[in-house]
Amino acid sequence: MIGATPPTSRELTRSSDRLSFIYIEHSVIHREDSAITATDTNGTVHIPAASLGSLMLGPGTRITHHAMMLLADCGATAVWVGERGVRYYAHGSSLAKTSRLLQAQAGKVSNMRKRLEVAREMYNMRFPEDDVSGLTMQQLRGKEGARVRKIYRAQSERTGVAWNSRKYDPNNFDGSDPVNKALSAANACLYGVVHAVVVSLGCSPGLGFVHTGHSRAFIYDIADLYKADITIPAAFDVVAESSEDIGPRTRRAVRERIKDGKILQRCAQDIQRLLVPQEIDDAEWYADIVSLWGDHGDVIESGQNYGGETA
Template sequence: MRASERVSFIYLERCTVHRDGNAIIATDERGVVHIPAATIGALLLGPGTRVTHQAMTLMAESGSTAVWVGEQGVRYYAHGRPLGRSSRLLDAQARAVSNRDSRLAVARAMYAMRFPGEDTSSLTMQQLRGKEGARVRRSYREHAERTGVEWTRRDYDPNDFEASDDVNKALSAATTCLYGVAHAVTVALGCSPGLGFVHTGHDRSFVYDIADLYKAEIAIPVAFDVAAADVDDIPAVTRRQVRDIVYQSKLLPRCAGDIKQLLLPDDDDVPDFDADVVYLWDDRGEAVNSAQSHDADYDYEVPW
């Protein structure tokens, strides 16, 4: 089944995942659910899941991927294989990030997603960063006024979580959740987490790029809501609220669609990421089929 015909993501938690014929079965105290393996794009395995060897074998045979995540996919821990067998998105990502003009075009497209209705096509990276900084500061002020939470600035120590005030603790927890979502989707699609367009020099640069698309929409309002509620366990409450928004807003398939749009903006059709075809690179043009002899392609004289 083509990637376009599959369920993008299925999330499971607190169950045993096994195989029954060509179906993945999830069993818990409520009963058994059968999921045809070929219909799954990515299986997100949350807390409390146990997976058998046969289940993973079936996932591999059907071209699906398994991603181990936190509750509702808000944290990424590890992954099996990409959703599809095609490297088309990864190739597009590598091509775009390796050229200054195409990299700038993708970066502008990312900022355009944050500034709907505004033309970002001629702005420099310095101008884009300035607009984004102003937008985020404005978002902080607006939510501080909305919730009555005192706000000075973003201030946190990555090595000392408790040193921050309540709203900065909540912001750190909410942002970490978004990084988990973005990382899970990135690896499920076969993209490289490290090839970023706005961020660079880190093994999660692209993850930070994608997570920033949703930070002002999700992480900031949740953080101020949690800080205003004066709860005892800020990280846990923040993670649950982000989890609920991720589920309700269908952020996972939306994130997958945004990545495809950024890397393959000119494709009218959904690419066939499940195509199990290997090509040979050719320096003269299009790639050639690897499943045949190419002796006739050589036009040189043997020197002996």
Template sequence: MREIPGAPPPSLGELTRAQDRLSFIYLERCVVHRESNAITATDERGTVHIPAASLGTLLLGPGSRVSHQAMVLLAESGSTAVWVGEQGVRYYAHGRGLSQSSRLLDAQAALVTNQSARLRVARSMYAMRFPQEEGIESLTMQQLRGREGARVKRIYRMHAERTGVRWERRQYNVEDFASGSVVNQALSAANTSLYGVVHAVIVALGCSPGLGFVHTGHERSFVYDIADLYKSEITIPAAFNVAADESLHDDIPAATRHAVRDSLRDGRLLVRCVKDVRTLLLPEEDVDDDAIWTSNVVNIWDGADRVVEGGQNYEVDW
């Protein structure tokens, strides 16, 4: 058989453990290629080598061009590529997920299709948003929504007082962006930016963006669920800051995206988002368990909770 050209893929033993990887690297305005078992990023300043086996997710921003061989190496190394906007804001497309196991996806599907389990996860999400409040574990969805609505109103008022921006209520028209007030335009742009980052994390983990617990019926329902955990810390203050600075009003969407981008530069949100998703879907298990990422076993469902090994012939003489 003809030998396949190029460097051989790394063996499983050569791949870095998931918790020791560089979770996310963002590149823009460069050419992404491959040299042996390293990803290279080249621009006018030179070339940087990134060990593919130590990489979780490669975020490809504006002006980036990626070669076929670079994508092959990412796939062989259990990494993924996600095409995003500047500094990770706005999500466009993604390659294969980082996880080789469907463990998180299986858990997500099982939880969202069981009413009591779904309510339990929804309560956990609300508890992450207001951890100082008690009694959340006994509230209905209607009560949770009411408490969340009151919390968000308080946050809006607080930032309006902080920045001096006039605030009435959250109002926007998806068909007419410019019809909203300055602060409402900034809030819409900021939230869209956050959705892009969260979407990139979710697909990198191998989860379904459409299987939400609080939100439902949309292809990004789970994205909206997770993004809501961080709006009070990231998008709301960024939007009010932009609205308070009249020099930024010529291009509110761009100014807001830059503000959100600057708040994400340290990368802590990405790490936190990964941990939150895993904790919500696998609350009783070690969220740093390598099996979530590296299991590459294909089984066949055998009814109930049973599975049998795949790749076998199970012919039975009748």
């Protein structure tokens, strides 16, 4: 194998000190020793693989087998995305060795009380001034619907774009009015960004708390946290400027709002806050340890023969 010996788990950079996400497009991705290299017409950039969280591969990228091996050895992941991350296509292994976030997600979505608690927390993250501690799921939906309608009306007044209601046909994009087309295009971009973060953390896109029954249910849950800040104002701004080329212009508008990468970090932090409120220790996050499950939910050391146990 070409290059230096990959670092051990103890030599890897702490997750809190890593570059969380790096986006690359129109480049050839390779490796040189323990660094990922990105080469385009302007030259070559070296990225320390052990300091990388997730490599987002945009249009026009090619990546070598050795580069993928190095990412895997360093506990980083590769996610194939559209331009500026606004589409999700596929991903490599998760950033995390531990399944703690996934287990927490499955445990909470399977428990009615805990599932409702997560749904309430999602509402609180969007509207912290409201007390929803005693509300049922039905009451939450009604309260959220009223607040979202208020946001639409406020954006309509701000931009002068007429607003009636949210109506769209997923099979007929051009059948909607301009602002609804812009909202659909903007939300599709946001779903791609959120999907990239969810799979990077090792969570399941299909285990949603508010949304359910779809392979991207959790994506829709998390994306709803940011629509009021990103997609709704972007859609109204685009239509206020012109009704021509709604789709491409809206995608560019969303990219401008997320290109600084802060939404990626915010999304990762929010997901961990919802599933595991306390911070996951780096030793657990990257520890390559497989355990066995005991009868009473306890964890038993693997790698041993338990053939001598009695019933």
